[in-house]
Amino acid sequence: MxxxxxxxxxxxxxxxxxxxxxxxxxxxxxxxxxxxxxxxxxxxxxxxxxxxxxxxxxxxxxxxxxxxxxxxxxxxxxxxxxxxxRRGTLTGPLRIAAPVTFGRKHLGPALYPFLADHPGIELTLDLDDRRVDAASEGYDAIIRHGLIADSRLVAWTLARSRRLLVAAPDYLSRYGRPASLADLENHRGIFYANRGVADWRFQGPDGAVIIRGKLAFGVNNGDVMHDAAIAGLGIALLPTFIAGPAIKEGRLVEIDVGCRPEAEFIFMAHPEGRNPSAKLRAIADHLRKAFGDPPYWDREG
The missing domain is CATH 1.10.10.10 (Winged helix-like DNA-binding domain superfamily/Winged helix DNA-binding domain)
Known part of the structure; x- marks a missing residue:
């Protein structure tokens, strides 16, 4: 049997x-x-x-x-x-994967009060910057920053994400401050290695514009990109949920090249064909409210 x-x-x-x-x-x-x-x-x-x-x-x-x-x-x-x-209790196991930096800075703090209110939920949160395969690795959902390219996933938007070109004042004093997209091609860049390409993408009047800078440093973690930019290694394109505090403190300077980076979002996505549970929907609703629209990291100060 x-x-x-x-x-x-x-x-x-x-x-x-x-x-x-x-x-x-x-x-x-x-x-x-x-x-x-x-x-x-x-x-x-x-x-x-x-x-x-x-x-x-x-x-x-x-x-x-x-x-x-x-x-x-x-x-x-x-x-x-x-x-x-049915008895009004959210319960049972959930397994979610999320990026390290966003998970540490924003996702964890948003989840703690929800889990305290619903002690029956057994949540395992795996923080990993690699591209996780939700279906084959047994995750109920993944949370990601950017665009969801996997057609096997059903994505829910949790928050908008604004990205900025930034560099340290020391870097700009040594190499100059780019004022146009063309200027960027001559600058050293700090790039997110998991994307596989060393470029910056902007939204131009006729569609996407891709600028390839000189690779100064590639790494698969947003915190390290942030620290490398502060150390003056080059220019980085970072979301405000990472770069915001350093910009306010003057350790990083926003660079305006006359064109906005492509829009990105914070997503929760679950494998296609699975009926998402009430507890997963409840977590998504809670995170939307906790992050806000616009998200709180763009409203502080």
Missing amino acids: LKIDGITAFVAVAEAGSISEAARRLRLSKSVVSERLSEMEKALGATLLHRTTRKLTLTEDGAAFLERATRIAHEVREAAADLAE
Whole structure:
């Protein structure tokens, strides 16, 4: 007889790629997860996973079983949460990924009061600046800054994001202050490495304008970009939720080149085909109110 906890363990292992990571996500010991997998394989009369010392892969039977198992595990989890929500309680596990800098500076502080008001929610927040695959890595949702390019995601806007070209006063005194888009091409740039290209994108009267500066420093974290700009390494295009305080303090100077950067947003996105839970919708609504329109980081001072 198949047990739900065995199906849940199998799905978690398939998504995580290892028993140890699945155990961490499920908050169980490795031995318990392994035992549940073995019991389910015995009940099915089939081997679902190839186990070696280096990696874990799905067998042909495992790959065939995974799609339905994933759906079953998700439906059972959501059914239990729906029953609680019918009683007016938001409850159950949620797993969300978000960028490090935004998560530390703004997302975390916005979430704390919501979680205190809804202690039944078991939220795991993974802060990571890489481009997370929400569907294959088992996330209920991801929060991102920019544009959502993954067609498998359904995106909800949480807040607008205004970006500014900035540099340290010391850098501008040494290299001059650009006054046009053409001037930027001769300047050293600090670029977000996860985008894969060293350029700045602006919204011109006839569409997008792309300017390629000289790469001075590339890094995949907004805090480090901010610090590198303050250190005078070059010009950076940063959102105001990162650069705002340093601009007010005079450690960074806004640069006007006569053209606005392309508009971006703070998004929450969930995998297409999944019915988002009431608790996920409630978190999204709370974050919209907490950030405001325009967002509070553009209104302070």
